[in-house]
Amino acid sequence: MKRTIELNGNRYEMPAEVGNVEELLSHLELAERIVIVELNRDILAKDAYDKPINDRDQIEIIHFVGGG
Amino acid sequence: MLTIGNKTFNSRLLLGTGKYPSFDVQKETVRVSESEILTFAVRRMNIFEPSQPNFLEQLDLSNYTLLPNTAGAKTAEEAVRIAKLAKASGLCDMVKVEIIGCDRSLLPDPIETLRATEMLLDEGFIVLPYTSDDVVLARRLCEMGVHAIMPGASPIGSGRGILNPLNLSFIIEQSNVPVIIDAGIGSPKDAAYAMELGADGVLLNTAVSEAGDPVKMACAMKLAIEAGRLGYEAGRMPERDYAVASSPMEGLVTN
Numbered sequence: 001m002k003r004t005i006e007l008n009g010n011r012y013e014m015p016a017e018v019g020n021v022e023e024l025l026s027h028l029e030l031a032e033r034i035v036i037v038e039l040n041r042d043i044l045a046k047d048a049y050d051k052p053i054n055d056r057d058q059i060e061i062i063h064f065v066g067g068g
Numbered sequence: 069m070l071t072i073g074n075k076t077f078n079s080r081l082l083l084g085t086g087k088y089p090s091f092d093v094q095k096e097t098v099r100v101s102e103s104e105i106l107t108f109a110v111r112r113m114n115i116f117e118p119s120q121p122n123f124l125e126q127l128d129l130s131n132y133t134l135l136p137n138t139a140g141a142k143t144a145e146e147a148v149r150i151a152k153l154a155k156a157s158g159l160c161d162m163v164k165v166e167i168i169g170c171d172r173s174l175l176p177d178p179i180e181t182l183r184a185t186e187m188l189l190d191e192g193f194i195v196l197p198y199t200s201d202d203v204v205l206a207r208r209l210c211e212m213g214v215h216a217i218m219p220g221a222s223p224i225g226s227g228r229g230i231l232n233p234l235n236l237s238f239i240i241e242q243s244n245v246p247v248i249i250d251a252g253i254g255s256p257k258d259a260a261y262a263m264e265l266g267a268d269g270v271l272l273n274t275a276v277s278e279a280g281d282p283v284k285m286a287c288a289m290k291l292a293i294e295a296g297r298l299g300y301e302a303g304r305m306p307e308r309d310y311a312v313a314s315s316p317m318e319g320l321v322t323n
């Protein structure tokens with residue numbers, strides 16, 4: 001089934017092989033990076049990365065950048 | 069020693085991590101500064117260019133305490149959201165409340181800052197609000213139970229130094245938590261002055277990152293903060309209106 005999500009504010013077609021957040025991070029080559037994930041505006045704890053991603057979910061991938 | 073919450077630091081220089089000419093320069097700047105607290109911003113990742121290097125990921129995080137800011141927030145609720153995101157990294161429990169109330173001057177919104185501070189304290193954060201140099205606001209924040217208070221010297225990135233030393237000295241005098249002068253520091257003399265006023269620390273970014281030689285300036289700031297602190301602890305001589313000779317007036321060899 002085709003799933004379209006909103007990923008960091010952009011429309012994103014989910015690849016068929018990606019089922020959950022952990023797999024999405026791997027697919028985006030972010031598995032080893034320091035990131036924080038929000039799913040539908042709720043912060044997702046790291047032990048909840050196996051949560052399946054559904055059609056029309058909203059996902060934000062956040063990180064730290066330089067700042068004062 | 070500088071104590072914030074349950075953590076103790078040898079360095080009184082808190083360093084921002086924005087706008088350095090390169091990661092190599094930044095790494096050397098951080099090293100030379102001997103800072104133990106580094107500020108960061110929290111942002112949406114550019115996921116379609118994940119190979120972009122990230123400074124934080126290049127640091128040995130066992131050597132540093134991260135102080136994420138809430139820059140970008142315009143309301144208390146937005147600031148709390150950003151703070152919670154930062155904490156969810158598992159890397160930090162401190163937060164610099166930064167809620168801008170004026171796009172041109174980047175001066176903080178005192179009302180939203182107060183509200184966010186209360187909410188974040190309730191959530192158990194170690195809270196360091198960036199505020200204006202308003203004495204009463206600073207007192208209200210202290211009474212609320214903040215872990216440090218961070219009044220600005222002058223607008224962020226302006227490099228204009230300390231515009232209201234009297235207010236800052238009132239804030240320092242009345243505060244029962246560390247006072248860190250944040251924003252507006254332009255040169256080592258400003259940093260030394262802040263410390264001579266009795267500040268517990270200085271937070272700066274642009275003064276170093278935009279310096280001709282950031283590494284050398286980081287060293288200068290470190291020394292200025294140490295010198296200012298020593299001078300404060302030593303207690304300066306009183307100021308007078310007229311001269312007082314340093315050499316004895318007895319035994320003059322002139323007529």
